[in-house]
């Protein structure tokens with residue numbers, strides 16, 4: 119789309135260097151006034167039709183009272199407006215959701231389109247370099263549509279021919295500030311069209327209380343928090359592997375404990391086994407009674423536990439081979455979720471090379487072959503560099519919590535994730551504001567989603583242990599019906615250790631002291 123500037127471009131064209139004898143003058147054809155008027159009128163009519171077509175409610179709202187005022191006088195128009203307002207208020211108070219869906223958000227979208235986006239479109243596009251001002255004409259991307267919901271504006275844009283998505287992702291910050299938002303996320307709607315998401319408020323600014331333990335046993339996506347748009351955050355764990363990266367204190371524990379919490383009924387039903395590797399001894403040890411024998415902290419035990427998981431995986435692969443290509447959790451073949459807190463302790467900072475190789479090989483085997491047979495890995499780490507975690511690309515789903523450097527965002531979420539709005543390096547280090555906040559990038563979607571995990575406190579974990587430790591321990595053990603000897607049990611040491619690892623210390627206390 120381009121817009122002609124009013125004024126006298128033609129005069130600029132005739133200017134030449136002062137001492138030139140030859141002066142070029144463009145041929146100017148005088149347009150009759152009538153033709154100009156007809157063109158402007160037809161444009162006006164087309165614009166009005168378009169306005170009514172695109173914004174029927176916003177146009178009808180002032181038009182109908184206006185017509186009634188003209189035909190029957192102002193008292194009737196006033197009564198009508200009063201009745202409509204009353205009906206609207208009653209509707210909003212009785213069923214706010216439907217009122218907002220059908221009327222509220224549309225009116226807001228109309229208002230914001232006119233007042234925010236249309237008004238600032240030209241200067242923001244030109245200054246950010248997404249539009250061009252060439253020979254007196256503005257070539258601007260087209261503002262197609264504005265939609266609003268509870269937390270954000272979604273602006274559909276038609277790019278200029280020849281523009282690339284990267285041109286826009288590179289200028290996300292210009293767009294955010296230009297339109298008065300704290301962020302701008304760019305996603306592709308279809309060829310040539312983009313959707314820019316501008317958050318208006320932050321529903322994740324306050325910590326969320328732990329999600330209640332589900333009533334039914336489910337291995338399906340586990341609800342562990344909330345997404346930025348207000349939907350629950352449901353993390354898929356069966357049929358995938360999840361990598362969680364975040365600086366110290368970023369809230370990785372919430373994701374691990376939130377997942378365990380959501381799986382407790384399924385663990386009790388024998389459909390899920392959580393195998394916990396806790397080399398730091400500070401996170402999962404707090405509820406180790408939930409894991410029974412399937413807990414390891416010492417690197418040698420961790421290697422053994424991982425190799426045990428590989429053995430389960432291979433035994434299942436042998437059995438399933440030629441019969442089934444995917445896994446359905448049963449009590450005989452439950453879903454095995456291997457949780458690893460601070461995996462770098464085992465893969466990078468491990469001084470025993472033999473152990474390091476065994477652990478890396480076992481993790482690589484599980485992450486490449488485990489998901490089809492019902493063995494999943496969820497690993498947390500602080501430093502996502504390749505030399506620390508060289509198998510990070512084997513995790514289909516990734517979560518980036520607060521990170522120290524901007525380059526780390528793409529290391530975790532994949533190339534271009536930060537440009538698409540995953541500003542994990544901008545997450546606040548203040549726990550109340552930023553702990554548990556992160557960006558999720560799923561295998562099935564390239565667009566990162568901003569989320570916050572609910573906070574599973576020490577008291578919540580204590581309650582989980584008190585309610586479920588015995589029940590989970592009593593649940594059937596993997597493969598007992600088919601291969602009782604195929605799973606090495608992780609030593610009696612784990613069983614005889616105190617239930618909550620560090621006497622009565624809290625996880626926070628341990629961290630502060632340590």
Ligand SMILES: Nc1ncnc2c1ncn2[C@@H]1O[C@H](COP(=O)(O)OP(=O)(O)OP(=O)(O)O)[C@@H](O)[C@H]1O
Pocket residue numbers: 325326364365366367368369370371372401500549550553554555570571572573574626
């Ligand atoms: N989801 C959350 N919401 C609000 N606050 C949280 C959340 N998760 C954690 N916190 C706060 O942040 C602190 C650090 O959390 P956590 O121990 O989970 O971080 P971490 O990433 O595991 O750190 P480290 O790598 O050092 O173990 C907690 O003590 C708690 O106060």
